[in-house]
Amino acid sequence: MIIENPIPPYLEWIGMAALNWLISVGALAALFSLIALVFLTIRKGPKQAVPAFVGGVRGALEDLFKFSWRRAFAIASLAIRESIRKKVVVVCVVFLALLMFAGWFLDPSGKDPARLCASFVYQSTTYLVLLLAIFLSALSLPADFKTKTIYTIVTKPVRSSEIVLGRIIGLATVGTAILALMAVCSYFFVSNTLNHKHVLVDGEDVKAVEGVAEDWSTLAPETVVASGETRLANGHKHKVEVFADGTARVVEENKHAHTIERIVEDDKTLYKVGSAVGALQAKTPVYGKIKFRGENGFEKERGINVGEEWEYRSYVAGSTEEAVIWTFDNITPERFPEGLPVEMTISAFRTHMGNIEKTVMGALYVRNPKTGLTAETNVFNSEKYATKALFVEREIDQEKNKVRVRTLKKTGDESTFDPVLTTADLKQTGEKYDLFEDFVVDGKLEIWLQCLDSQQYFGAAEPDLYLRAQDANVFANFFKGYLGLWQQMVILISFGVLFSAFLSGPVAMAATFGILIAGFSKNFFVEIARLEALGGGPIESFNRLVTHENMMSDLSNTFATQLIKAFDAVSGVFLSVIGLALPSFSDYNFYADCVANGYDVPWNAVAVHMTTTASFAIPLFVVGYAILRNREVAK
Template identity: 35%
Template sequence: MNLQREDFWSFYEWFFRPDDAFLESAAMKGIVLAVLGIVLGLIVGYVISASRYGSGEGFFAVARAVRDLFRFDLPGTRPRRILALAALAFREAIRRKVLYIVGLFIVLLLLAGWYLNPQSDDPARLYISFVLTATNYLVLALALFISAFSLPEDIKNKTLFTIVTKPVRATEIVIGRMLGFAAMGTAILIPMGLLSYVFVTRGLDHTHAEVADVRELDGGGFEGETDHTQFHSHEFTLDENGIGATEMVRGHRHLVTRNPDGSFEIGEATGALRARVPSYGSLVFRDRSGHLQEKGIDVGNEQMSGGYGSAGISRLIGMSKGSRKIEHGYVEGGGLGTAEYTFADVTPERYPDMIPIDLTLRAYRSYKGNIEKGIRGSITMKHPTKPIESNPIGFTVNEYEVDQKMLPLEMEGSDGTNARMLNVFEDLVDENGNMTVVIRCLDDAQYLGMTPASVYLRPTDHAFAWNLTKAYISIWLQMIMVTAFGVMFSTFLTGPVAMVATAVCVLLGFSAEQIYNTRYHIDIGQNAGGGPIESVVRLAKQDAMTTQLDVDSVTATVIKTVDAGIVYTLDALATSLPNLPKMVNTAEYAASGFDIFGALLARHTVATFGYVLLAFLISYFTLKAREIAA
């Protein structure tokens, strides 16, 4: 996972951005969207009223709607009528046979063996990604369908008034519909989540029945290899007491013990299903001469991947400058180049036995070298301010997977003058609990790439079941949001049109990050294939995206101007919509074995509540304009 700056923010930082960047905060975006949402609702209501009663009476109708909201409808909203309307929506969804979605999901799980690669290097990631992605798209499609069609049919058939003896208020209609459809989505999501957990755990559960090869070591202990099961085997090493573990293969390992009778017992797979709780540090680089640098070496294509990211309103009004996306910085091997991570809260309570450290590094070769060997690096622990450091621990880079290491609490090192045994907490951690970890590349003219999230300490792990539950909570929040948008559009559009409008909002939400990046490249004048029209022209002419557009200067100017207008418009729309890629990315956390931390889920919850509130206000004013509520 290539985490960005906003992924490290606490909820407070995300909501307020106290570092003089309030324009980029969620609070500022919420204020702007609330104003725009209310204005949009009033405009839509006025257009509907004016088309029926004329411009003058339409204005007074909208004014009465605003008055009624606070004077009559909100105070007069009754839970009994809301529940009655919610029950109606729930029963209507059942009549539409939406429960078949669960059956379709079961069929997908039963047929998963046909298209999931059994020889994957990371089967846990494959299985978790599959169930979360399938659930996400099925549930969002369900929410889109049931929320967009129900209300237009009830408005047309006037069936809303048959379920209660008293007049129904617009607030009750909107809230009831949203609650009913949300309840149906929840009723479907719960069994899908349970089935997903069973599918993942049962699919990854396996044991190795026997040891295929074993050798006794001269200094005591044993080493050997397990039998071949599920397309893999493990090498293992046991100490003189006959206790040890296998090497990490396909994201898991097994405990191995030697029994008194000389037989070997291999335990269940461990480590595949986890929720790592990483402790990230601050990162600085040193160049080949040992001088401090804010960024690492750019090996040639990193800046092309830059973008605005979640710069909020500041990006929309042109006040966001420079790339906001974190890209990999590289350190050169064979010199003084290093990447230095300083970690906080390194205490005996958090790391009582050893210090787990995980690496997800990239390797860049400036020449082929020995293709059978990976690029070598080293890890050194050092005091943040004093010339005390441990001896380097060598490793070979394992790209595209989490390389798990264990740092000992005592090891040989130097205090600046003498070589001696060092204790991590007594010699390498300062009085504030900080410790620095230095990453070096050992091979000349080769490079190691990293971001602030590429190296982290891992003080603990959380339960996989709870982490998967949080991933499903994120899917549930997305479903609530899509349902609210579907109900909103259905208050003033026909069913098919409301479904298309909601689908467009969902697609724009999913495309938000790509739209932000496209605007970034247009703003800095970087030729990355251009906007939509330029892309079509290049496809027709079969031109590469890195070459100049093969048209005359006037045509090129017109194309780029129109493209900029389209992209800026899409940027405004995408900014006003939920950033669904960030919400969907929780599945990546779970699939990659990272804990979905509480602040991230809190952000999604607050964002969902905000958009549901906006959809409610727009729905209310449009319904009042149509005089559905008495």
């Protein structure tokens, strides 16, 4: 899976994030205070402005301390009841109808049907739930103002903070219930679409392997004695292998296998292919830190650039000392008792086609980061962008695995790899090495990737190679995938309630929708604001658009263009501030991507994103509450 912006460990991230948050919130608070002071000065005169402002702030703080959860929950339950009585559940009916149509059009015979189905259900729920969040949140408070029911609320001992938070909680609860309902429907839809059976006709489809002894009991149990293919279903067939001990297996195809049942009837053994397994996965990758080894043996942060515009992957040259090195932490026999299951998705860059049939060869090494003891564990043929699963055995043989020593050389403060090999500390010939005892030091282990073919290159990024720990629960992970959408919904509801505290329903809805669009394209928004995007700032781009000017060429140096550029530069500062304060909704696609690609959603990401969500929801609640508190409820 491609992860361009890896999520840092929570504890590393939180300090700096909290500081940034405090600075941003402080700056916004200062800005709002200034605006409020100017406004009060205009309304009440300079003498009364400051006392009025201080009184307002003190009252607001008092309100926060006298906040009553019981009243907030009363407001929340009202919002829930309102949504139910206004038949919000209709959205679920729309979703079910959508799933029925999807059943006709989604083709489960593709190479990766799980990804197709999961992506579809996540995207459709995203659109429906976010639109619902906008409607519910932007219209609820304005409806109270329009029907004047708010008069009967604010003349009770209810604080504005309780009204705003009550609304957010109530609407988020409605959204959560609908999301949960959609998630359950989606799960059944996906598992139902992926599940299929293949027919295996005994005596026709599976035939004895030629040259195998008839008495299977004399053979090693894992010997394949018969093989064949299932009949076609969902656009594919599976290979079936029967072993000497009578067991059988269905070989993986289109990223899934099947159960196979052995039925013995009147001295006849039949095999029946069962339901699909492994179509949905929840792999738990353990990532390492990446670095590169240059041609001269020196460590560096990045490898060679082979001329790709997208600089995600970095390359190492084949048949040289160059290597991609991943350093893993916390590698223990308890986590990986049998050895290390390694999965990688690497890119091969060919400078010549060579033998077109032959793929580029590569090798994996494990290396003790302290002693430099290195063993070649796997030699493989690369398949470009296909995930390759390899297994590093726990027992390592000196000869077979070409065990050698690659030591570090210290030069001043810098430590570099010494390309000269020494064999000083090697064991006696014939002695075995243990992966954990000899290669892992303080839980640390290095895995090296080298390209073996001359003039060919391997490219990799940090998430391209990982150790596969025990898989997580697929069912639970499917629902975890909805956490991203849930968080987007909560942020959007908070924005909606904020806008509805001072805007009319349709305007609040448009503003919330604007936040959604801007949040999904936050990076582009910031690029435009910082004048980093092609075509210049907003006015310049518009000018290019109407004058049919391309994005690359310089504009003629006239007064008008100077003016446009100056305006863009000034407005860019304001736009950057707005852009940085926007939530990045596209970050939350990570959850659906994880599930669709068969990965467990890491709890670290959940913790980081949940904190980010709270960091938006809390200030939005405070601003919404401050606005509602200081506005006249009646007209």
